[in-house]
Amino acid sequence: MNKQQLAKKIWQSANKMRSKIEANEYKDYIIGFVFYKFLSDKEEQFLRANDFSDQDIASLSEEDTETVDFIKNGIGYFIAYPHLFSTWINKGSDFDISDVRDALSAFSRNIKHKKVFEGIFDTLQTGLSKLGENAKSQSNAASSLIYLIKDIPMEGKQDYDVLGFIYEYLLGMFAANAGKKAGEFYTPHEVSVLMSEIVAYHLKDRNQIEIYDPTSGSGSLLINIGQSVSRHIDDKNNIKYYAQELKQNTYNLTRMNLIMRGVLPANIVTRNADTLEDDWPYFNESDPVNSYQPLYVDAVVSNPPYSQEWQPKNKESDPRYARFGLAPKGKADFAFLLHDLYHLKPDGIMTIVLPHGVLFRGGDEETIRKNLIEHNHIDAIIGLPANIFFGTGIPTIIMVLKQKRSNTDILIIDASKGFIKAGKDNQLRASDIKKITDAVINRENIDKYARVVSQKDIRDQNYNLNIPRYVDSSDDAQTWDIYATMLGGIPQHEIDYLQRYWQTFPSLRETLFTQVEDTPYYQLKNNQLTNSQLATTDIEQHVYQNQDVKAFFDRYRASFANFPDYLYQQLVDQVTTLKIARQETILANDIFARLQGFELIDKYSAYQALDDLWQTIMIDLEIIQTEGFTATKKVVPNMVTKKVKNKEEEVQEGWVGHVLPFDLVQRQLLSDELQQLQDKESRLSVVSGELDALIDELDEEQKENLLNDSGSSFSVSDVNKALNTAYADIATPEITALNDYLDFLETKPKKPAKLDYVANELAVNWDNIEANKGGDYGKSKVSAYIKTLQATHEFTKDSDEARLVQISDSLDEEKTLKLEIKADSDALHQKTKETIEALDDATVNDLLNHKWIVPLDQAMMQLADDVVSELTLQTQALADKYADTYMDTTKQLEKSENELAGMIDHLTGDTFDMAGLQALQALLKY
Known part of the structure; x- marks a missing residue:
């Protein structure tokens, strides 16, 4: 399976396992186990790369302090052999929930990078009791979880980031399926990519980059910025990540995500705290004097909770807000924005997701908005489609801000109509992201989409930034020309x-159209x-x-x-x-x-x-690139879910190409065999259609006698029975003579009498029957010949008997075709497998x-x-x-009314009928 298929399979299995546990909590458990598997596998890979044998690994324990220190210095933590994920799997039915508890407790004792790893499994550890009512049920649930994820590969080359993809996929699915409660920690991937592309372009020429998310959630924004920026720089380890998150379980997601994406521990600086109440510390708590250093970064990106309540009291002197003003108590949107802006370097950039209201709400927010505009910090505003974030349908925007800008205008984009439906939500397409990004980079005016607005225009609007004031993205109203409607013609405009x-x-215009004279x-x-x-x-x-x-x-x-x-x-x-x-x-x-x-x-x-x-x-x-070019010549089992003894199980149904699809190989290399199979499939479709048509021609009695219980198809046994009866009633002169001969044989005549009978019965073509040694004919041979004569008898065209023969022949052909198609399909499938496995490099390249x-x-x-x-x-x-002009329509209506009025003259009825008809006639002639 590729990573997309594997992620989908894990989600489907996880969703089935989920019962009484809420999606938001279940997410923490399954992601926690995924992360533990990652750490465990990474340690085993590290050990094998350093020549540790299986026996050496099996002897790993905390008592061997030298080895423990070696491993901690190499990867930042140590896991003893009994606590390895692979050891849990090998235990099979002996696995117990205590194995998990012991492992997580031991892990907290054996970590080097405290800020990165400390408490990272707290959510999983404290939630294990919710997996079941007792140790046995908890063990069963945990066992199911670890077997669910055991096949996730934890290593890859270049961008084959299977684990990271699955992690992100699961987060997105949990968010999408669990409503607002679970969706608030997750920024949809497409929005994250859009923000990342805008930031990455601004930072593309830098060798060292620091990025910060003060409401980090799952960390997806940071990860996507890192991936986008890494396309422009040679060493992705030159990116440093800062993250702050209020909720502990979500804070743990941030750290897990960064670690699993291969970010070096030294490049991860995270904090579990309230961003608005407790700003990023300027110092190390253990040495506040000598370590004082404000945090200023190249990029800040955030998707804070919308219109959250906060306490602005006593924050007038807070340097984050002092220059611009305090956001109102009931809406912290601008408080988050000003926090982000404060932590930007002079040449930095920030993107933040906010509700539309920040563009036009009055009071304290208007004051802040005015100050931001006058201080020239707002670079662009992007209006997003509604229903694009999980758990909320409110329209949102992305605001792009900078500390210093050479221009004073603001780019305003209305991207609200660029999306595709994805279930109940809307989703940005790749083309939508590209179009928005290009518009921001190029700062160009695009009709009904984007406009570069001057400060003067914004002042004239009293600092109201509501998008429709500057960009009209509404569709042109459809108009109807009165002259053309009445008299015809296509208006020039x-x-x-x-x-x-x-x-x-x-x-082309002159090719298609000609002008109506003088109009x-x-x-x-x-x-x-x-x-x-x-x-x-x-x-x-x-x-x-x-x-x-x-x-x-x-x-x-x-x-x-x-x-x-x-x-x-x-x-x-x-x-x-x-x-x-x-x-x-x-x-x-x-x-x-x-x-x-x-x-x-x-x-x-x-x-x-x-x-x-x-x-x-x-x-x-x-x-x-991960498995080598030989992967193109591999086939893998095609696993499908089927019910086996009332239980859904995965079973193999043939093979699929690991890279090269079977249908492609068949079209290009096995076209003759494929065509033969398709010809038979086409013929089968025709025959099945003919049988359906024959069903429609039956009367109700015939349907009762010839169809199955559901009435959907013919019953083969009933058709054969009816056909045998029809054949038995056939009585040609030859068949009659043969039946008389059979009756004669019942009298047990002597041989000379038999020979005389045969010689004198001229209605029978005796040469078509195999004779006995003595020249006479036996009962079985004669009976078989009678059946042959009956079977080859041609019934009267369009008779019921002729239709029975047609039905029987079609059923026989259908059965034969199905058997041949199954055999040919199996043979082609096997030949395709063998063909792929025997491909040379040149043929692979052609495919x-x-x-x-x-x-x-x-x-x-x-x-x-x-x-x-x-x-x-x-x-x-x-x-x-x-x-169709109004005049033509009126004339046609008038003509029809006159014709109807004339027809009324030919109608008769009683006094009341005629009075009613006269009234109708008068109305039609009016």
Whole structure:
């Protein structure tokens, strides 16, 4: 399994195990065990790398102080052999909850980096009792948990961070499925990436970086910033992480996350405290005088709790707030913001998630907002979609601030409409993140999306930063032209609305439209068809035959002519050496360069197409770079969940390619066998359809006699029984003569009599029956021949008997096809497995080309087709909009009313009926 599949499997299993334990608590237990496994496995890896044998590891104990110190100096902690995660697994049914308690207690005694490791398992340790009512039930629950996570690999090369991915996946799933209580500690991954990309660009030229999250939660914001920044610097160990978190269990998540992502303990500085009440200490508590040093960092990022209550009393002189003012008691949003800003270096940057209200609320918040604007700290405001954070549907913003800026304007972005639905929540797409990031970096005005606003404009609005005041992202209201509605024609201004197309295809407008004489109205050019009759295919034909459109496609294809070769060089040729984290950006920049001059094509649609395919490519690259190129020639068991004896169990169903999918290999290398199988599957579909049609032709009595109990399909035994009965009733002259011969045999005649009978019975073709040695014919042979004659008898066309034969033949063919398809499918599956395992490197590269490069090239080509298709649809919509005029509709209605009124004259009835009809007739003629 790749890391995505493994993470999903663990979540599904964890969700099934969860019963009375709340998701937020259960999260702490399973994540705690994951983290302990990480530490345990890391120690074993460290020992083996230092030539410790299995026997040496088995003898590890706290009494061996020299070895304990060696290990603590190497990895920062020590775990004795009885407490290793692998030892728990090896215990099997002898595992007991006391093993966990003893291990966690011992761990706290054997740590070097106190600030990093001390108390990190407190949440797990104190919560073990909630796993069950007694030691046995607690042991069973803990055993289930450790077996659930035992297959997570804890090491990897480059970016193959399996553990970190699974950890983040589980956090996100717990947050998404547990409501506000569990969601408050977690910033959705996409929002975290967006903030990280903005920060990373600002810091891209620095070699040493310090980042800080004062409300760190799970630590995902810090981790993502670190990953984004590390793409620009050579040594990720040059990033130092500061984190502060109020809740202890969440504070532990921060530390676990940082440690499991490979951050050196020396680069982790964390604190469990109230950020607003107890600012980051300027000194080491053990030596406050000599260690005094304020914390100023390159970047601060935070997602604080929204509109939280706090106590501003006696904080007027607090240096964090003194310059700007105190946030009101009921809403601490600006208190968090000012805290973040205070800890920035002069050339630093911060991003913070806040509710929309901070942009326009009055009172103390207006004072702070005014001071921030006048002191030129607010760099950008990004309005996010609603329902994007777990547990709250309120609209939120990201505010970007800096200590010092060369410009005085503020970039305001309305990104509220860029998202995809993900269940009940909204989710930023890769293209949305890229578009926002580019807008922030380039500080450009984008219609209905972004605007650079001057300080003067903001002062004119009384320092109200509400996004709709500056960026109108509303859709254009649909208008209806009164003249065109009444009399027809397409208004010129509505054609002008498609001006961006006419700029690229200058001659196309005249190809499609002709002006109605002496009016600013047009109609589609077509001598035979009216607007309402013109089909989309006709417009499409005119569009694609236009010379400007053809030139557009030629120019576009030329721009991407060497794109497949470029991708092959970038991906396949460098498959084991390329930097995965940087590669998507390299490819995106190349695509954007090729799209220069193609204004009709949205480069962010191209980026989304790239990212959609990149998710698969990235997984393959991670596997290849972690396990070696031979991983491409591996197949692994295809495990599926099935009910076995009323219990769900994982069982193997064949194989799947570790990197190369079976269907790809079959299409490229086993096409003949695949085609034969598909032909049979197609024929089976036809036969099944014919049987369904035959069911529909049956009357109710036939359905009762020929279908199964559910009435959904034929009963083979009932069909055969009915067919045998039909055959038994067949009485041709030859069959009658043969039956008479069988009756004659019942009289036990002598042989000469038999021979005379045969010689004189001319209705029978005796040569078709195998004779006895004496020349006469036995009962069994004659009976078999009778059945052959009956079976080959042709019933009258469309008779019930003929339909029975058709049903029987179709059922036989269906059964044969199913057996052949099963056998062929199994054979093809086995041959595909053997083919993958025997691949040479050149063939693997060709298959990777078809898996990665061909779809990406096709996706880029599709973008040009999508542009022309969209123009066709919009042109058709214009034609349809005014095709049926009000005048035409009125005339047609009047005609219909007159026809109906005339029909009433031919109706008869009693006095009251006629009076009613006369009233209706008068109304129709009115």
